[in-house]
Amino acid sequence: MKKSYDNFALFINEQKTYFNEFLSSSSGLSWDDNHWAFSPEGTGFLTFSGKAELAFNEFNTKPAKAVFDKDETIIDQVIKIDTTYQNFMKAYLVYVIKLSTKIPSGSTLRNRQLLLKRIYVRLLFSGLDPHPTNIHSELIQKATDLLATSRPRQSNAADDYTAMNRIIKDLNYLEITKAYLEFEIKIRKSSSKSTKLAKNAKDKAFKDKHFAEDFGDDDNEKLITIHSFLNIISLRAMLQTPYEQIILNLVLLLIITGMRYHEAATLKFDSLKRLDIEDDAVKKILAKRKLPPYYLGIRYQGEKGVGQRTHWIEPLAIPLVEFIFNDTLEKSVQLRQHIKTIRENGFKSLLPNSLLSLKEKNKMIDLPPRLMELDDVIEHIYESLASSSNGLNRSSRSSKRDSTKKRLKKRGIEPFKSIKNNNGFDVYYSFENIEHYLRKELEADKQVSNDFIRNIRDTKNNFEYSILYEELLFLIPIGSSSIKRTGVIKPLPQYIGYSDMAKFLGSGPNVKYSIFAKYNLTDETGEFTQLTTHIPRHNINTFLAIAEVSEHLQAMMMGRVDIEQNKHYQHLAIEEKLSATNMVSVAEKQPTTCSINNAIDIIKDSTSIKLNPNLELGKAIAQNTHTHTTQHDKSSFINDVMDATDAELFLEFEEQFGEIETTEKKALIDTHSDLMPVTIGSCMRKLTSFQCPYNIKCQDGSPCPYFTLTGRADELTKVKSLINSIKSEITLINQLEMNDYLTFEDARDILEELELRRDNLRALITQSTALEQSKVTINLLELDGYKKPKTLASLFAIEHQNLKKHRLEKKRNNNDSKR
Structure with a gap:
């Protein structure tokens, strides 16, 4: 200092x-x-x-x-x-x-x-x-x-x-x-990759780094972090609509396969290729590991001139890929069948067949057969999925009816008839007008072709091919890819375009409208998770490079013709392998210890410690963890902390010091410096020799002359929690007294005790806050030579290192046994 x-x-x-x-x-x-x-x-x-x-x-x-x-x-x-x-x-x-x-x-x-x-x-x-x-x-x-x-x-x-x-x-x-x-x-700022200077700077930065996680935007952000991956998995249970789930299925398939985005987005619904295994020995091995007795591939049209390919799935991932296909097909079956019907009738009508049942329904209430009520429009044609005021729950029926009427009116479609009922009005539209509405929506959407055929051109070799919408695996209704202000036009299909996926993953112009923002999923820094469609491909190729797969096999597995392209995806492999050795010790489970306080747990969980710069380092650490050992340590700590903080601690010593000599001050502190840790704070009575005469009343917030705070890491949290509990008790007692479950006298006696404890805790919060404000936060993770892994590639590198180590030990043991 x-x-x-x-x-x-x-x-x-x-x-x-x-x-x-x-x-x-x-x-x-x-x-x-x-x-x-x-x-x-x-x-x-x-x-x-x-x-x-x-x-x-x-x-x-x-x-x-x-x-x-x-x-x-x-x-x-x-x-x-x-x-x-x-x-x-x-x-x-x-x-x-x-x-x-x-x-x-x-x-x-x-x-x-x-x-x-x-x-x-x-x-x-x-x-x-x-x-x-x-x-x-x-x-x-x-x-x-x-x-x-x-x-x-x-x-x-x-x-x-x-x-x-x-x-x-x-x-x-x-x-x-x-x-x-x-x-x-x-x-x-986005860095330029076109100049030699920028390339040299990037190469130098690569060589200067010691850990993969040290990279900034140019490199490390091309890998999926563990936190982001967990957020993606969490989404599966949180998504509210089948359309969001279909898009998430596409994201999961990208993560599993490492395909280019357009290759996965244009997959056909029947692109799975199953190859039964005939070798009984291989079947037995797979059965032992509870794996399917067959190989599974995905047939696809590769980009960049690679032509028709089959991507073979890792055996462990086969059940998940089959689930993605089956789940997506199940959620899009009605839309897919509807498109087939439209094509079969020569696009004479865009209305779904499900509306035909309304004709009989209208006859029963004496209405023309080709009318549909507003609720029917919502069920079969257009539905607003906009979030309600709480941000997640779907909007109410009345809100949906209002949104649908406004949407139809925007396209010039007015109700055919309105009939008053007990709750308001039954609003009817004609089939012809709704047909007209659908055709207007189809014309307005520039992404969707009028013939429902997707035409694709490979810019590498100008190869052109077409796919019918109903043949696409990932098929959703128009409007369902939007996160905010969502309105779904159920009979009209769209493919999942690149811009749709970018918005979904938060790599679009506004991260606040991503799926992660909608469900409040953030990363380690508190920012909403963001991904690009190409990050999963970087991830898989980095895995292959870490696993020392040959250049030729990497190119083949990633569906590329030019082996030279491998180097663009191996940017972290070397560093991940180098850092894996150091990170292995972090990945191993460490023994945990139990203590009367959980200050250590707080420090471990936050990976930081707050130290008072006015104290010696050893005393500053001991203050947080209550690891004072000898009586001299405790006395010295009390003497120093009185001068190192503005918190009104150990006032009893200052009041007794007066004009006495330094040696007498030291003796006075030595006599009363038994800092025994209790659940909240510390006790200055020799509890190891004598029982507490107050039955540890300090732990419920009552004043005690032996009780003190020292600045332990868990004190402020616990004191705040206790005062909140007492506030709840005060509210409860007041309610009981108001409802005549307690007499006024009994309630007053209890409240006096609770208010005494509350006021005491308020003073303790002031002390504890002053203690914490005198500290400086130290990030322990930055001081740690063995950094914890942040990316999936780091975890893969650690597991690969462990696997190699295990194989080497097994080989040594076999050689020793032969001798």
């Missing part, structure tokens, strides 16, 4: 000296000036084609966006900045000028200063002293993430992350912060 203060003082003095010697006279500024004004009339480094003014003594937050979180409020929009931080901002800008080959523009320096001001705001809201040495990773990340949310364009947000990353690298180099700064760049 002393080192960071010394480095900070040295940094300020060096930059101030440079400013006074080289910048002050030419610009007409002194170090103590609070404003730097850049303009065409400026002199020295203040010369700028535009105009920019830098204020160091204050931060006017009114014109700035996303400075504060949604639950943060301020009294004055102009925040005053203390002198130390002013000097820091000036020194950093001088440092930037000094290291630049040419003087940076006024806008560049202003942007850097604004980022530093945002860090200052985060320091204020964190409760820390706004001294630059207290800057830590969490508040920098939050400041940048907030700023990124206000940017209308990705490129602007990417610039913010890049600029902040540059600042962090400088601060780490200067070593002026108490902890090493970590920063995650969540948004990057």
Whole structure:
């Protein structure tokens, strides 16, 4: 800690000296000036084609966006900045000028200063002293993430992350912060792959990385993360419509096979090819492993000039592929049959045969036979699947009727007749008008061809072929691929286009309208999961490269002619294999221990620990985990923590210290420093020798002179949980008294006790919050040489490494037995 203060003082003095010697006279500024004004009339480094003014003594937050979180409020929009931080901002800008080959523009320096001001705001809201040495990773990340949310364009947000990353690298180099700064760049600019410079930069980045997970947008984002994969699997039980399930089936097939998107999307419903195994020995092996006694292939038309191919399925995946085909066919059987009927009648009518039963129904109520009620239109023709106000539940009958009427009216279709009933009106439409409506919808949809034939051309060799819609495996009604404002035109088919799938997976222009956003499925960073249609192909090819499959077989299995194309999909294989050895130990199950507190579990689950920088490292760790060992450790901790935090802990010692000598203070603390961990907090009574005279009443929130908080990692969570429980009890007692289940006197006695415990817990929450605010978050995963796997490819690499190790040991054992 002393080192960071010394480095900070040295940094300020060096930059101030440079400013006074080289910048002050030419610009007409002194170090103590609070404003730097850049303009065409400026002199020295203040010369700028535009105009920019830098204020160091204050931060006017009114014109700035996303400075504060949604639950943060301020009294004055102009925040005053203390002198130390002013000097820091000036020194950093001088440092930037000094290291630049040419003087940076006024806008560049202003942007850097604004980022530093945002860090200052985060320091204020964190409760820390706004001294630059207290800057830590969490508040920098939050400041940048907030700023990124206000940017209308990705490129602007990417610039913010890049600029902040540059600042962090400088601060780490200067070593002026108490902890090493970590920063995650969540948004990057799209990199150019067309220039030699970009390619060389990418190759160098590849060689410099130690773990596959270190890659950014260009590489690691081409693999499926474990978290994303689990979200995809979770969707199966969450999807509400059969149309969403059909699209998900296509996603699953891409993950299993690694096919190109258009190859899978244009599969025919009868493309499965089954080949029975005749070898009895092979059958016996498969039966032992409970696998089907046959091979299963998928016949498809390959892209990029590869022609007709058969993709053979891994035996373990055969049941899943068969399920995908059967489930998709079952959900699209009616639509498929309807298209066949339309084609057979020469497109004379687009109305489904299911409407014919309405003729008899209308005769019974004395209506013309070719009329359908609005509910029938919803059942057979058009249905709104838009979410209700809660975001997930389907809209009500009245809402659907209203949406359907509006949709028909938009196409110029008005009701034929309305008949009043007890609940409102029965609204009828004629068959002819609904037929007219369907034809208008078909004309309006540019993706769907009027003859329901999909024409495809392979751009590699200009090979052209056609597929009838009813022959497609993945067939859905028009409109059913949309996530928001969904309206399904049930008799009209569409194939699943690339843009439909991109929106579904969140790789389209608006991630908020993806299937993951609809069901609130997020990744590790809290962002909605996003995938592209090509990621599964990268995944499978990386698996093959990790498994050391030959180049020729890789090309054959991935359905490509040019072996050279393999290298575009092997970008992570080498790194995954290298890192797998280190990650194997992480994948093995570690023994767990039980403790009276679950602080260790919280640290393990969050993969981070919060440490008080004002304490020695050993004491800071022991504070979180309550791992004080000797009596001296406990006494020393109590003595130090009183000075290291603003929490009102161990006040009884301070009240008794008075003017006594240091040796007497130490003896007093030694006598009363038995920190025995209990479920919530710690007890300062020697419970190992004497029983608690209050029967551990502190654990229900009652005040106790022996009870104390120490800053253990689980304390704040448990205290908050207990006070919520007491609040519920108070509400219950009041209800019982109001309903005469308790007398007023009995209820008052109970409430007095509960309110005493509640008030005590409120004081404890204040203490515990102060303890936590004095800490800095350390990401343990970033300190771990054995990083946990994040992608499916990492898991595959680990399992492949284990398998090779097992085979090698088995071979050694066999050789030893022969000897």
